Amino acid sequence: QVQLVESGGGWVQAGGSLRLSCAASGRTFSDYAMGWFRQAPGKEREFVATTRLSGGWTYYLYYADSVKGRFTISRDNAKNTLYLRMNSLKPEDTAIYYCAAAARVSGLDTSNAYDYWGQGTQVTVSP
Numbered sequence: 591q592v593q594l595v596e597s598g599g600g601w602v603q604a605g606g607s608l609r610l611s612c613a614a615s616g617r618t619f620s621d622y623a624m625g626w627f628r629q630a631p632g633k634e635r636e637f638v639a640t641t642r643l644s645g646g647w648t649y650y651l652y653y654a655d656s657v658k659g660r661f662t663i664s665r666d667n668a669k670n671t672l673y674l675r676m677n678s679l680k681p682e683d684t685a686i687y688y689c690a691a692a693a694r695v696s697g698l699d700t701s702n703a704y705d706y707w708g709q710g711t712q713v714t715v716s717p
């Protein structure tokens with residue numbers, strides 16, 4: 591079992607920045623691919639970003655087109671923590687943001703690939 595707890599959400603004006611954190615406990619954090627998803631009111635949960643080990647100590651990073659160039663996913667395995675740095679925020683980024691952990695290494699842009707989920711943290715971006 592892996593327990594995930596997100597934090598760092600809040601209210602920000604358009605153009606602002608936030609950094610989300612996801613603290614993991616339970617199984618070995620470094621063994622898992624990690625991802626961020628979001629869900630806006632009335633919409634389905636959508637992929638935001640993912641990171642997985644890609645040989646040696648290199649991590650593969652992949653982003654949704656809607657956030658590419660504005661958001662940065664990172665992880666600190668020593669602290670068992672996943673981060674999402676969000677810059678140049680837009681009102682359409684408003685959503686509940688979830689972190690998730692996956693034992694698999696493929697299909698990581700789909701929610702079905704993930705085994706464990708956090709409870710989510712609200713991000714609200716005003717115009």
